[in-house]
Amino acid sequence: MAGSPTRDRILLASLALFNTHGLAAVSTHRIAAEAEISPGNLHYHFKTKQSIVEWLFRRFEERLMSLNGSASGIRAIDDLWLALHLRFEAIDGYRFIYRDMGHLAAEYPALGERAQALTAQNLLAAQALCEALAAQGVIEATPEQTQMLALQIVFTTTCWLSFERLVPGRHEMAQADPGMAAYYTLTLVSPYVSSESRAYLDYLRSKYLG
Amino acid sequence: MAGSPTRDRILLASLALFNTHGLAAVSTHRIAAEAEISPGNLHYHFKTKQSIVEWLFRRFEERLMSLNGSASGIRAIDDLWLALHLRFEAIDGYRFIYRDMGHLAAEYPALGERAQALTAQNLLAAQALCEALAAQGVIEATPEQTQMLALQIVFTTTCWLSFERLVPGRHEMAQADPGMAAYYTLTLVSPYVSSESRAYLDYLRSKYLG
DNA sequence: GTCTATATGCGGATAGAC
DNA sequence: GTCTATCCGCATATAGAC
Numbered sequence: 309m310a311g312s313p314t315r316d317r318i319l320l321a322s323l324a325l326f327n328t329h330g331l332a333a334v335s336t337h338r339i340a341a342e343a344e345i346s347p348g349n350l351h352y353h354f355k356t357k358q359s360i361v362e363w364l365f366r367r368f369e370e371r372l373m374s375l376n377g378s379a380s381g382i383r384a385i386d387d388l389w390l391a392l393h394l395r396f397e398a399i400d401g402y403r404f405i406y407r408d409m410g411h412l413a414a415e416y417p418a419l420g421e422r423a424q425a426l427t428a429q430n431l432l433a434a435q436a437l438c439e440a441l442a443a444q445g446v447i448e449a450t451p452e453q454t455q456m457l458a459l460q461i462v463f464t465t466t467c468w469l470s471f472e473r474l475v476p477g478r479h480e481m482a483q484a485d486p487g488m489a490a491y492y493t494l495t496l497v498s499p500y501v502s503s504e505s506r507a508y509l510d511y512l513r514s515k516y517l518g
Numbered sequence: 519m520a521g522s523p524t525r526d527r528i529l530l531a532s533l534a535l536f537n538t539h540g541l542a543a544v545s546t547h548r549i550a551a552e553a554e555i556s557p558g559n560l561h562y563h564f565k566t567k568q569s570i571v572e573w574l575f576r577r578f579e580e581r582l583m584s585l586n587g588s589a590s591g592i593r594a595i596d597d598l599w600l601a602l603h604l605r606f607e608a609i610d611g612y613r614f615i616y617r618d619m620g621h622l623a624a625e626y627p628a629l630g631e632r633a634q635a636l637t638a639q640n641l642l643a644a645q646a647l648c649e650a651l652a653a654q655g656v657i658e659a660t661p662e663q664t665q666m667l668a669l670q671i672v673f674t675t676t677c678w679l680s681f682e683r684l685v686p687g688r689h690e691m692a693q694a695d696p697g698m699a700a701y702y703t704l705t706l707v708s709p710y711v712s713s714e715s716r717a718y719l720d721y722l723r724s725k726y727l728g
Numbered sequence: 729g730t731c732t733a734t735a736t737g738c739g740g741a742t743a744g745a746c
Numbered sequence: 747g748t749c750t751a752t753c754c755g756c757a758t759a760t761a762g763a764c
Contacts, residue, residue, distance in 0.1 A: 335739055337740090347741090351741060409683075410614075410617045411618065414539060427684045427685055431685070463678070474634055499710070545757055557731095558730075558733090561759065567757090
């Protein structure tokens, strides 16, 4: 996966710049400068800017899909808490993808479709997760409520970090707050949590606030 | 507000193109072509592309703020249902703003800050709305739950239409579905709705599904 | 107010030496 | 693999005639 060290430096520099300044605002020249190589050398390793974005997107896909795969092991609230943290951290690491999805899908239609496919997978994983929680008695919900809860979770994990930049007091392109994101998501689950698990959920939420 | 007819045609053409193709992807030449005028004439009416975006953003602000102002009249579930529809339709009419917020804030920092300020106002209006619902006995929630519910509503109204493009089966840049958006938002409120209002809420939701 | 023609700059991508 | 130098095209914005 590392290929050559230079190749990897380019990907790392690109990721950092895209996350900080946005996909559209970062030129290949700037990437080359950040990676401390020449523009020509950059094009030796990646023929086009698109191919850089594709590689980053692939890594993002793989990371999320691996999280989706291990979603079946969730049995209790603290499993959910951990899973949410991991997911928000993964998305935060590639935050430019969802933040600049409009531009990304318009510029690279193939990636737009893959993003849709990824969302479909996330939805399936979230549904499996919610059904597992219901089966374990952690939450009490009708099948329709379970379905909607899964949708809420996917919507939130996908868009929350982008939204966070819109609430004043946050630094626009700077680091996000995965803890707050997980806290918010647990709030969505909260109305459906059974009385046995409620104490632990309240404990987790209060611990975050403190 | 209309100024000259040409000036207004430019704004209308810009809005349509931005909504369809995205802010970054639309050039001033293309706007001029859509408005059936010359590029030079466009710059007679608007010195810069930025000023076009600023005018559209101002209209968007005014529309949302007027909705925020009339939010105090909400007393029952069907008031909420109507208010959500109006809000989603307003946002849908200027959907490029939230969809391309990353690029917009990076390119025009002043507008990014105004978007933050607008979000703060939306949050206040949503809190007032939720408190009114609680005072009327439509919902039953602790102050903290009321607070979080307001946040959920603002998050959803802000980001849902952008998220919708990510779920497969939708046309990326095409028309959205405000009905589905309102349905989803009511689901968020649902756990807190008191038994007296629940029947009507279920009626509204089932009517949408049918 | 509206047009045509053009200046200016930048970003993506290439050529060819080392 | 890496560099410097350069081409090409597009987008914003301007100049000046009508």
